[in-house]
Amino acid sequence: MSNEIAEQQPIEEDAEYLEINEVEEEIVQNNGEEPREDEDDEDDMMEDDQIEIDMTNNSKGYYDLHKDSVFTIDSYGGICITGSGDDTAQVWEIKDNAINAKTNEDGEPVERKMLYEIKHNESVINCYLTRPKGLYLISGDMNGSIRIFKTIKKGSWELIHEIQQVEELQWLKINKAVEGMFAFGGTDGSVWCYQLTKNDCNLLLSGFSHQQDCTNGxxxxxxxxxIQLITTSVDGSIVLWSVYTGEVLMKWTEGNFKSHTTPQWISLEVSPINNGQQQRLAAVGSTEGALTLLNLQSHQVIYFTNAVIEKIEEHEELSDMSVESISWLLSTSKPALLVVGLVRGDLLIFDIPTLKIRSQLKLNEAITKTYISSDNRRLFVSCMDGKVYTYDPFQLNNEQSQWVAHGHNMGVLGFAVDEKNGLLITAGDDGVSLIFEC
Incomplete structure (x- = not known):
């Protein structure tokens, strides 16, 4: 996409919002008394409205040693690290819990195997194996404690650093191109970036430009x-930092959006470089359905809308419109696409040259994550209905997916894709990670 196309796109006008009705179900118990006619009617209605649980399970393995919801997952080199509400991050090997490892020769369940456990004092909301060498484990909890472990040998790690710069952690990210570089943000609006070296943990950036919660980076x-870092905040600001100098290169605020009231920005994805193309864009989404595209070279606002999609119900909550996930698809042979997933369950695919919705569908419950495979042929979408769906991003169909991962009885909060080995590993709200051949 050329800069000329980008800079000519208009900023859209505000859209109106509607809210959704909340439905409550009341169950009346008769405590052993004879039911009245109206109670009989209620019983009949309850029988008609029985909840059906889908017991389909096409997974090839599982990991179930967490004692609470699994919030986050990362996978690298055949190893997974999962963070949970049980205040731990656990490291485990995929093959020990995957294909043919569910039962032994007698058909009895095989004990799950954990390689390592990192203990925290609060829920672990982010954890990673560093790239491109996998030398470090990095995990962060809600209390702002970030713990760093170094690989000693296969299956063995030691704690080398612990960082406490914020009272409550909002996000933690590693730089996948630079071993040992990571950044995080807190509820006080601060931004921090560190670089691990052989003998030390060096602070590269401490920034205080946001006035409220720093939500993503x-x-x-x-x-x-x-190397630059872009961060977002619920105060409506978006900041571009120089990692090595700590300088604020650009700060987008209300004035950059033609005085539109800036929303609470929460989701963020920077476009990859495609075949040497140096133009970089950032897509940023908000809690109320706003979306913007920023040119990271010219610092221009390419596109802004207060609502990526029209409301469908009279009393719909604004939070239902929240943009939870964003993914880029850049191809040399096909148009560039942007995938957007909403809490409401809407999956939208924007055509970047025209900045129009190319296709869309609606899932039953909230979308939690989207991911596009490296060959651009598969779009993975996790949902709070307990499934992960796959689609052809260029032929999105409202009725049929390419393949669906079944097995969770609660929502899928995230997932990792091991493309080399054709595996999908999930993070379940039911406290289980499932392993699928995909």
Whole structure:
């Protein structure tokens, strides 16, 4: 996409909002007394409205040693790390819990195997195996404690650093192109970036430009000497930082959006470099359905809308419109696409050259994550209905997916895709991670 196309896109006008009715179900018990006629009617209605649980399970393995919801997952080199509401991050090997590991020769369940456990004092909301060498484990909890472990040998790690810079952690990200570089933000609006070296943990950036919760961040690797970080906040600001100098390169506020009231920004994704193309864009979404595209070179606002999709119900909550996930698809042979997933369950695909919705569908419950495979042929979408769906992003169909991962009895909060081995590993609200051949 050329800069000319980008800079000519208009900023859309505000859209109206509607809210959704909340439905409550009351169950009346008769405590052993004979039911009255109206109670009989209620019983008949309850029988008609019985909840059906889908017991379908096409997974090839599982990991179930967590004692609470699994909030986050990362996978690298055949190893998974999962963070949970049980105040731990657990490291485990996929093959020990996957294909043919569910039962032994006698058909009895095989004991799950954990390689390592990192203990925290609060729920672990982010955890990673660093790239591209996998030398470190990094985990962060809601109390702002970030713990860093270094690989000693296969299956063995030691604690080397613990960082406590914020009272409550909002996000934690690693730089997948630079081993040991990571950043995080807190509820006080602060932004921090560190670089691990052989003998130390060096502070590269401490920024205080946001006035309220810093909700997300992403790295921009222009070169070895030019690494930037973009961060978002519920105060409506978006800040572009130089990692090595700590300088604020750009701060987008209300004035950059033609005086539109800036929303609470929460989701963020920077476009990848495609075949040497140096133009980088950032897509940013809000709690109320706003979406903007920013040119990270010219710092121009390419596109802004207060609502990515029209409301469908009279009393719909604004939070139902929240943009929870964003993914980019850049291809040399096909148009660039942007995938947007909403709490309401809407999955939208924007055509970047025209900035119009190319296709859309609606899932039964909230979308939690989207991911596009490296060959651009598969779009993975996790949902709070307990499933992960796959689609052809160029032929999105409202009725049929390519393949669906079944097995959770509660929502899927995240997932990791091991493309080399054709595996999908989930993070379940039911406290289980399932392993699928995909």
């Amino acid at each position: 992403d790295f921009i690797n222009n070169s070895i000497d030019d």
